[in-house]
Amino acid sequence: MSSTQTHLRTLLKRLQNIKTESQARQLHAQILKIHPRSRSDDISTILSLYTNFNLLPDSIFLFKSLRSPSVLAWKSIIRCYTKSGFFLESLTSFIQMRASGRCPDENVFPSVLKSCVFLRDLRLGESVHGCIIRLGMDFDLYTGNALMNMYSKLQILGASRGQRGCASKMFDEMAQRRQNGDFTGSFVSRNINASGSSKDLDNENFSVDQNVNLSKLGDSLSRMDVNKKIDHSSGRRNVVSNGERDERISPLDAVSKVFEMMPEKDIVSWNTVIAGNAQNGLYEQALQMVRKMGNDGLKPDSYTLSSVLPIFAEYVDVIKGKEIHGYTIRHGFDADLFIGSSLIDMYANCTMVEDSCRVFSLLPQRDDISWNSVIAGVMPACAHLTTLHLGKQLHGYIIRGGFDDNVFIASSLVDMYSKCGNIRIARWIFDHMQQHDMVSWTAIIMGHALHGHARDAISLFKQMEMQGVKPNYVSFIAVFTACSHAGFTDEAWKYFKIMTQNYGIAPGLEHYAAMADLLGRAGKLEEAFEFISSMHIRPTGSIWSTLLSACRVHKNIELAEKVAKKIFDVDPENVGAHVLMSNIYATAQRWKEAEKMRTSMRKKGIIKAPACSWIEVKNKVHTFMSGDKSHPSHDRINESLKDLLEQMEQEGYVPDTSEVYRDIEEEQKKYLLFGHSERLAIAFGIISTPTGMTIRVTKNIRVCVDCHTAIKFISKIVRREIIVRDNSRFHHFKDGNCSCGDYW
Numbered sequence: 001m002s003s004t005q006t007h008l009r010t011l012l013k014r015l016q017n018i019k020t021e022s023q024a025r026q027l028h029a030q031i032l033k034i035h036p037r038s039r040s041d042d043i044s045t046i047l048s049l050y051t052n053f054n055l056l057p058d059s060i061f062l063f064k065s066l067r068s069p070s071v072l073a074w075k076s077i078i079r080c081y082t083k084s085g086f087f088l089e090s091l092t093s094f095i096q097m098r099a100s101g102r103c104p105d106e107n108v109f110p111s112v113l114k115s116c117v118f119l120r121d122l123r124l125g126e127s128v129h130g131c132i133i134r135l136g137m138d139f140d141l142y143t144g145n146a147l148m149n150m151y152s153k154l155q156i157l158g159a160s161r162g163q164r165g166c167a168s169k170m171f172d173e174m175a176q177r178r179q180n181g182d183f184t185g186s187f188v189s190r191n192i193n194a195s196g197s198s199k200d201l202d203n204e205n206f207s208v209d210q211n212v213n214l215s216k217l218g219d220s221l222s223r224m225d226v227n228k229k230i231d232h233s234s235g236r237r238n239v240v241s242n243g244e245r246d247e248r249i250s251p252l253d254a255v256s257k258v259f260e261m262m263p264e265k266d267i268v269s270w271n272t273v274i275a276g277n278a279q280n281g282l283y284e285q286a287l288q289m290v291r292k293m294g295n296d297g298l299k300p301d302s303y304t305l306s307s308v309l310p311i312f313a314e315y316v317d318v319i320k321g322k323e324i325h326g327y328t329i330r331h332g333f334d335a336d337l338f339i340g341s342s343l344i345d346m347y348a349n350c351t352m353v354e355d356s357c358r359v360f361s362l363l364p365q366r367d368d369i370s371w372n373s374v375i376a377g378v379m380p381a382c383a384h385l386t387t388l389h390l391g392k393q394l395h396g397y398i399i400r401g402g403f404d405d406n407v408f409i410a411s412s413l414v415d416m417y418s419k420c421g422n423i424r425i426a427r428w429i430f431d432h433m434q435q436h437d438m439v440s441w442t443a444i445i446m447g448h449a450l451h452g453h454a455r456d457a458i459s460l461f462k463q464m465e466m467q468g469v470k471p472n473y474v475s476f477i478a479v480f481t482a483c484s485h486a487g488f489t490d491e492a493w494k495y496f497k498i499m500t501q502n503y504g505i506a507p508g509l510e511h512y513a514a515m516a517d518l519l520g521r522a523g524k525l526e527e528a529f530e531f532i533s534s535m536h537i538r539p540t541g542s543i544w545s546t547l548l549s550a551c552r553v554h555k556n557i558e559l560a561e562k563v564a565k566k567i568f569d570v571d572p573e574n575v576g577a578h579v580l581m582s583n584i585y586a587t588a589q590r591w592k593e594a595e596k597m598r599t600s601m602r603k604k605g606i607i608k609a610p611a612c613s614w615i616e617v618k619n620k621v622h623t624f625m626s627g628d629k630s631h632p633s634h635d636r637i638n639e640s641l642k643d644l645l646e647q648m649e650q651e652g653y654v655p656d657t658s659e660v661y662r663d664i665e666e667e668q669k670k671y672l673l674f675g676h677s678e679r680l681a682i683a684f685g686i687i688s689t690p691t692g693m694t695i696r697v698t699k700n701i702r703v704c705v706d707c708h709t710a711i712k713f714i715s716k717i718v719r720r721e722i723i724v725r726d727n728s729r730f731h732h733f734k735d736g737n738c739s740c741g742d743y744w
Helices: 003-013 021-034 040-052 056-064 071-083 087-099 109-119 122-134 141-153 155-161 180-195 219-223 251-261 267-279 283-295 302-315 318-330 337-349 353-362 368-385 388-401 407-419 423-431 438-450 454-466 473-486 489-501 509-521 525-533 541-553 557-570 575-587 591-604 634-650 666-674 677-688 705-718
Strands: 226-230 237-241 612-617 620-625 695-699 722-725 730-734
Touching: 021 040, 040 056, 040 071, 056 071, 071 087, 071 109, 087 109, 087 122, 109 122, 109 141, 122 141, 141 251, 141 267, 251 267, 267 283, 267 302, 283 302, 302 318, 302 337, 318 337, 337 353, 337 368, 353 368, 353 388, 368 388, 368 407, 388 407, 407 423, 407 438, 423 438, 438 454, 438 473, 454 473, 473 489, 473 509, 489 509, 509 525, 509 541, 525 541, 525 557, 541 557, 541 575, 557 575, 575 591, 612 677, 620 677, 634 677, 634 705, 666 705, 677 695, 677 705, 677 722, 705 722, 705 730
Parallel strands: 695 722
Antiparallel strands: 226 237, 612 620, 612 695, 722 730
16 A cells, blocks of 8 residues: 555544645545545545535535445435535435434434424424434433424424324334335425425535435325334333324423433533523523532533523513623623623513613624614613613614614614604604515504604505505504594594405404594594494403593593493403592592592502603603602702793693592692692703703603693793603694694
8 A cells, every 4th residue: 555545544534634625625536536436435434524514515426426325424414414404305314314224323313303403393303202212322412412402492383283292103114114205205295394495406406316206295104004102201112003192291391301311411411401491481490400500510601691591581580680691791701692692682671771782782793693682672672661862872783783774673763763752763764764564664654653643644554555565463553543543533444444354354452442442532432332342352451441531531420330340340450440430430529439449449459550750861761750759859840840830820821620539629639730740750851951952751641631731831931842652642742732632
């Protein structure tokens, strides 16, 4: 043997010395030069090398040149298919390997199980598990990890399909069928629907198997008479007939069983079972596993932490979340993108938006996952808290990152700006989007609806239809909301019929609620009552409460009592209904009935949520309750309100005490109005922001009639636009007028 041949033999035995794709090709060329008809062992070795570099076309070419592929060749091509995303082909090769009589080793199954995960087929995974047990490879560490990963990821899918089984239609039984055309074809056809289609290899002129018969779609598997069931506690296999299947255990239980049976557990094993529990809502079990892992002397890594953080987000436990955050900083995990994304999500879910944005800004680089966490978590939180400055800060990140052309992100910005009270910027973003989808159309229509721009909302809805975008369930909610806030009764009925007749959308609770609200605002109380009573689904307490609120506005006590009875039949402890009925009686000066309702609330332990308003000043949110004296600037706020009241009275303001629901003197009622939470927030905004700056206030309940009138006077006196968002819409006060036209 020449020195060159000796050198090649040495290289073939030490493939770890081959570091690059170029070196791999050079080695292959040298082998072909010395031995034009290379031995199958050499080809298999080169094939495994090509697989390491993910050279799929070369790997397929080499594999097809082998008359009788070795185990090394089979596992190399299976692994290469999986790495390249050709999961059907990977599983097909596995079946063909079993049919050829070759016995897979422990290095084959992780790739095969990964393919089952990506194909989202739990039954296939269970079948592979049965094969693993039969071959005695269920105690292998890597195979065990792959099994746990497969079961944990397919748990939800399996439950939704009713697949709560173990091994069925085992591959090792399939392998006894030597007719590869029928055998492989039935397998591929069974999975076409699961994956959509096999990846296209036409550009390379490759095919999976020339003998595949796609005309026999799924028949072979359904004809099999035997199913095998795994006893996960002992590893035994029991053969049962189709009609005698025992009750099956869940895939998540299978994960735990596999984990418990593993003689050796590494960090991957622990992470898989922790993530499986966490992702399926078993939070206490997941945390318990983390503690056990620590007791075994293993420290959490980035994957462990990214699995645990969502638990604290779900529990809204920011204290424990911060402890984990501190751990990540101390151990150098804070730059990890997965950890960063989990922290962003955790803080956003705990409504700590600034902390969420700070984590995002400190990430050394940002990927799709971190951006998605921000968009899905932080931006809705900004809209909810009306923290406009954080929304603008996030918008800046988006522009600098070059994501402002993304339809999903732009739609989220439209929604955020609309809900933060800046409909002008929301519309500008929408108008400058390169393309619109259903989400963006619905966001801008709902934005205009909440701001009282009904005609703009309806015009946009018509444009959406003209552009061929089919309205969906949510789109019609936006249209009905717009009509409700403007009193467009006829228009709303027209679209209600269009929704059902033209688009075949059955009305849901949200549609009924919007229509009931519309009729109630318009004073058509009896019509609203009949409408709700004739719903094809049972009305909820909240829908009846919409009508009850309208009864209060229009002072219809008789109907209010009928509606209240309907509510209490459905929801005896409905807080809003108790409060509304008490207020309705108080307005009619029926103080005994009002007190009786309040007493009923106390006996039932029902507590009314206090009225609350908040305003953002200098990047900080300030919260006020009615009659609040706790704010550090209380004295200045009180002085400002007194000055404003004096000027308002000079302009003709007369307090409306009709919505003070207490049996007290008139002067006391006026004093209570003086301390309503939105007035305190507005006064603080006036004394804390530059002259002429827009003031934005959010309130958790409806603005009362007197405050609505007072804010109109204040906007004229201070010459500012005051935007107030209550629990149903936005009010833009400017120069003594409100955008709602006093219809709210």
